[in-house]
Amino acid sequence: MAKQAKPRMALRDTVGDKVFYTINAIVLGILALIVLYPLYFIVIAAISDPDAVLGGKVFLYPVNLNFEGFAKIMERKDVWLGYRNTILYTALTVVLSLIVTVPAGWALSRNTLPGKRLLMIYFIIPMFFGGGLIPFYNVMSGLGLVNTIWAIVLPSILSVWNLFMTKTFFESSIPTSLIEAAKIDGAGSFRIFIEIVLPLSKAIIAVMALYYAVGQWNSYFNAMIFLQNENLYPLQLVLKEILIASESTVGGSGETILQQYRLANQLKYVSVIVSSVPVLLLYPFVQKYFAQGVMIGSLKG
Amino acid sequence: MSEVIMKGLKKVYDNKVTAVHDVNLVIKDKEFVVLVGPSGCGKSTTLRMVAGLEEISDGELYIDGRLVNDVAPKDRDIAMVFQNYALYPHMTVYDNLAFALKLRKVPKAEIDKKVKEVAEILDITQYLKRKPKALSGGQRQRVAIGRAMVRDPKVFLMDEPLSNLDAKLRNQMRAEIIKLRSRIDTTFMYVTHDQTEAMTLGDRIVIMKDGFVNQIGTPQEVFNRPVNLFVAGFIGMPVMNFFDNCKVLLENGVYYAEIRGVRFKLSEFQQKALKENGVETQEIVAGIRPQHITVGEGELKATIEVSEMMGSEYNIHARSNEDEVVMLIPTYDLATDVSMGRTVAFTTKPELIQLFDKESGNNLIWYDAESAQNNSPVCKRYDF
Amino acid sequence: MEAANPAKRAVKERAPRVKKKRTKEQRILSLKENAPYFLMVLPAVAVVFLFNYLPIYGVLIAFQDFMPGDKILSDSTIWIGFQNFERFFSDPMFWPLMKNTFLICIIGFIIGFPLPIIVSLMLNAMKGKKTAKVLQTIFNGPHFISLVVLVGMLTLFFGRYGLVNNLAASLGGERYSYFLESSAFRPMYILSSNWQDFGWSAIIYIAALSNVDPQQHEAAILDGATRFQRVINVDLPAIMPMISVMLIMSIGGLMGVGYEKALLMQTDGNLQVSELISTYVYKRGLTGVPDQAYATAIGLFNSIINVVLLIIANTTSKRFSENSLW
DSSP states (O other): OOSOOOOSSOOOOOHHHHHHHHHHHHHHHHHHHHHHHHHHHHHHHHTSOHHHHHTTOOSSSOSSOOOHHHHHHHHOHHHHHHHHHHHHHHHHHHHHHHHHHHHHHHHHTOTTOTTHHHHHHHHHHHHHOOOOHHHHHHHHHHTTOTTSTHHHHGGGSOOHHHHHHHHHHHHHHSOHHHHHHHHHHTOOHHHIIIIIIGGGOHHHHHHHHHHHHHHHHHOOHHHHHHOOOGGGOOHHHHHHIIIIIHHHTOOSOHHHHHHHHHHHHHHHHHHHHHHHHHHHHHHHHHHHHHHHHHHHHHHHO | OOOEEEEEEEEEOTTSOEEEEEEEEEEOTTOEEEEEOSTTSSHHHHHHHHHTSSOOOEEEEEETTEEOTTSOGGGTTEEEEOTTOOOOTTSOHHHHHHHHHHHTTOOHHHHHHHHHHHHHHHTOGGGTTSOGGGSOHHHHHHHHHHHHHTTOOSEEEEESTTTTSOHHHHHHHHHHHHHHHHHSOSEEEEEESOHHHHHHHOSEEEEEETTEEEEEEOHHHHHHSOSBHHHHHHSSSSOOEEEEEEEEEEETTEEEEEETTEEEEOOHHHHHHHHHTTOOSEEEEEEEOGGGEEEEEEEEEEEEEEEEEOSSEEEEEEEETTEEEEEEEETTOTTSOOOTTOEEEEEEOGGGOEEEETTTOBBTTTOOHHHHHTTOOOOOOOOO | OTTOOHHHHHHHHHSOOOOOOOOHHHHHHHHHHHHHHHHHHHHHHHHHIIIIIHHHHHGGGGGBOOOTTOOSSSTTOOBOTTHHHHHHHHSTTHHHHHHHHHHHHHHHHHHHTHHHHHHHHHHHTOSOHHHHHHHHHHHHGGGGSOHHHHHHHHHHHHSTTSHHHHHHHHTTOOOOOGGGOHHHHHHHHHHHHHHHHHHHHHHHHHHHHHTSOHHHHHHHHHTTOOHHHHIIIIIHHHHHHHHHHHHHHHHHTTTOOOSHHHHHHOOTTTHHHHOOHHHHHHHHHHSSSOOHHHHHHHHHHHHHHHHHHHHHHHHHHHHHSSOOOO
């Protein structure tokens, strides 16, 4: 989006153009409000008196500041355990995924690689066709991974999409002549990768680390089907219990519902904040890398 | 001794495209050979085969007497300067220069000495701690040359090293390469598409087209004795004027060139050569370099269409019936009116007319069939 | 000057061009260079083999009378052909599942496909480039919210005493338990998906738009085009190839909605519209009394539909334009 059509001529906008720009800006502004308001509301609801929230008194600003929710969530052992587990899973996933993805991306970007076409086909097929959930489950259980942390980590350490993105990055960002110069200087394939390619690939390594990290941080499904031991539950699974599980059982008279709500409601708002804070805090700093990643991917689509 | 011998070197790509057909070339020790030709002519591919960056499809390549077809680039004892410099962006200039030596496990002290020595020669000592990004184009070019120099290679390969520089810097660097060459006493193989570079740098020039070598020769030879139309048209600025449908006439044992009805009695040397080659009356394409045209006299006439003021001379584009003729008029020649629409007379000296066979395009005087058969075409050398 | 290449002609006549096979030495040299690459790609090959190809092999159980714990191929394997598929076609859930899956995808597509394109064009046409960047950052934000949190937010906002009902009540409306209303499921599902991802999906178009040559715009300005006309005549054509590719991919995914989000949103009240093929596979295969072979067959059926749709989309696009995935 960087440097886009800024006409060099100092032309006056016509009336029509002015109207266009204004309407354009207004619509986008409204869209931004639609995106931001729910997030903002979560924050103000989390720090307002739960009764005020339930009573519909909180819309634009916090009412009767109340931080009990945060105190309550501090007491929840499962949340902190989930937090710890998620951090562990995410760290493991990132380290392993980089080891698997980056060298493979480099190798696939080499035109001299014999059988490159076959390898590409090998990686492309799973993008469009898979065995489905049940065979996947059976493989995991056959490998003895069920109810271990590896059931969460191992299947997440390679995304073919990310692999291709890495490959495209290498193809477009590492000049061939650089590699040839290193060859003539006497470096072998491994040394070229480690001493020349890796130092020049910080951007893609950062992007990949972030993609894998966010993916693992936010995932719940594999944990849900593969983990029975609650001590291994990642944060998202704990959150699911807090945020959603109760909802489907909601029934009965309005009075009990209200009671339930009062107890759980603030905790929900708070837990949304607590769980999303690391990602959202990081986000503004790393978003340029994220977007960069998509653009790398789009180069060759 | 570091001689490079190419015997029938050939490059066929997987998609069956032949990029280089049968290059036969011997680069003598300490010789500076320039490969020149239009883009896609196979000159870079040839160089890259010598470097070991392209697999050789067929033929033999010897460096210093050793067959190196199947030797990895690093073991060929060559160094290469790339068009876009190919400096390692994350390393300082010093590390860029030292990298190859480090890989060769040269002792640190020796590396240091060598790097500093080369930096001194190239006048980049003050930049040693900088990264390539902080250097200008010309400085980067020096570092790239330095990286090749530290290794004292047997053969110095250069792939269009100046084409990324602006015109002024290019001239400057060209001069520096000539200077440099007297300091580093080694064999050079240099690829360019720029004929000025080729003419000024090369001891010998190899002119390529479509994967074939068209002529191998000194700058003087390829300029004065082009073996065919392509070489004649490629070398020389502005481009040689060609006159189609002309004739060589043999009358009473005397050869004439007939250009647009005007007869030129050919010079003694041409007479002998044509005779030796057994030429009879035939259709030809006549070639006259713009530099060799005399304006203001003679029977040929042309009307000025465009006149370009070049500083030292005017480039005149004139039309004479179906021909467009380019001629040069020095700017000190105030007497000649170069305004558009004027008709001028022009002529040339007969010994400066190049005669090309209409069919084959080969020069009737300079084409040497034998060397062409071996795909190592040189101009004929008469011994009379 | 084509005729002027005697050397070429000479060789053409003389040496018939035979491509020589690589010599043994050349192969050793190539192996030396490439063996490290094979090592580098090996872990990825292994991971894909384990977690993608082994499951593909595992679909064989769809054609078997399979009990958990059975080997996929053994002497005691009982092959039952397409019985599981036939069973699915006569399952009373078949048509509801097909309908639910298709509807959620097609409505999601109709809204979700053009939205990022429009947003990218609008962002690109903004006067203040810095503002556009800030807006883009805002729009991308929700992409990083997890599904659990997203659905959690939905339950908070659309619960009986949530924000939406409170707002409605204060305006004198009635309170609904949106999560128990089947009519509310699809709008909630689709709108929340779009809320979450429209900005993210727009990035790819914004990237393409940033490559539009400014001179094209300048030429159009000189031709007297308004900004809006330039959006239609300069910007839109520039991202058309990208739109085609995305369109093919979307069509390939028209029956491919996953289970993650739907499972989280399912309640007894909305099950008649929220049960999708994928969630049904999960339930039949992994919960209650699992019927793995049956669930696998349903999953396979769904995958095949997706592949067929993708191929149709790609072939169609190839025929009518120059854009295709392969």
